[in-house]
Amino acid sequence: MAPRPAHAQTDREPAAGDPAAPVRGAQTTQAPKDPVAVLGNQHLQQTAKPDERPLSQLRTIAFEAIDNYRGAAQNGVADAVSTVSDTGWSAWAAALAGNLIWALACFETGGAAFIISLGGIAVGAVGTLPKNGPAFVKWASDHLITAVTDHMGAQVDRVTRDALGTITAEGWADSRVRMMILQRLLKPEYIMLLSGGIPTADVARIRDLIHAELLIRANRQVADPYPMQNPGIVRLNYRVDGHLPRGYAEGDRVGPVENWAFEFLSAELSMDVGGTAAVQALKKEKTLKTAETPFIKVVILDSAMGGHAVLVLDGQNRFFRESHNVGFRGIDGPAVLARMWRSTNGKPPDIDMDSLK
Structure with a gap:
């Protein structure tokens, strides 16, 4: 907004009735x-x-x-x-x-x-x-x-x-x-x-x-290797399909990871320090940025055919270990996580805290 221009200066006194003339008895200020x-x-x-x-x-x-x-x-x-x-x-x-x-x-x-x-x-x-x-x-x-x-x-x-x-x-x-x-x-x-x-x-x-x-x-993970001191733990539960090849017989190895389909089921959060009260406090933030949280991540894969696998990451999202039963024989944990979390560049996805079990 430009400054308001001052009235043009003249050598004569303003005439009565001129808008530039001061009102008698009124205080005036110089702009x-x-x-x-x-x-x-x-x-x-x-x-x-x-x-x-x-x-x-x-x-x-x-x-x-x-x-x-x-x-x-x-x-x-x-x-x-x-x-x-x-x-x-x-x-x-x-x-x-x-x-x-x-x-x-x-x-x-x-x-x-x-x-x-x-x-x-x-x-x-x-x-x-x-x-x-x-x-x-x-x-x-x-x-x-x-x-x-x-x-x-x-x-x-x-x-x-x-x-x-x-x-x-x-x-x-x-x-x-x-x-x-x-x-x-x-x-x-x-x-x-x-x-x-x-x-x-x-x-x-x-x-x-x-x-x-x-x-x-x-509740950060502060010790390595496992077991880890005072860890918070995020558990991510998924249902898996398409991981078994056609003609699968018990004891066969899983098929190519590109054929696998994943459905996110639920998330759980536990904290040693502060317990349930600490979890409730975190819920106020609505979203847990899982990849940025220095907790252990436990990924649980379940198959409708009875297979079960557990993949564990440390607080820095480094693959730590895996365990599985016969339905996931030959599983490559890091490859599975990279495929499952492709949309988040291979990192654990954020969690809606209202969805916690």
């Missing part, structure tokens, strides 16, 4: 030559050299979102501690400090977004590792969450200055400006609209996400 409207119900206007006022308002929006994240993350940590009740706090803390994926899952990446870099976040000295749940909550807030918010805060100036260049050129309204800043910080699912269409960080969803991510890390 700025290069106006910059503030964020609000107005628009930012294009200027040759924007002042610092709108930039300050953009920074306020960004820092408000980061502060909202901080509070939600702290509550998510407290929720996780309450769910697991008791665990090896020092070992868990050391693992979380070494990999901040759990703390970064809600942030957007790419494009003009804030730069989310695990290597760029300086956790620094982690102090004395916590020995109990309350100490863990404070320790995680002081050392890990603070490291994340400091990392994000250091980028606010760059991101808001870049955003201001776009805004001044296009003249966006307040709600759209807020949304643009939030979209450079958070993934869409962690942004909500308040009454009136005002976007803000969805602190309840971020809290649930941090809660779930911490429970996943508490």
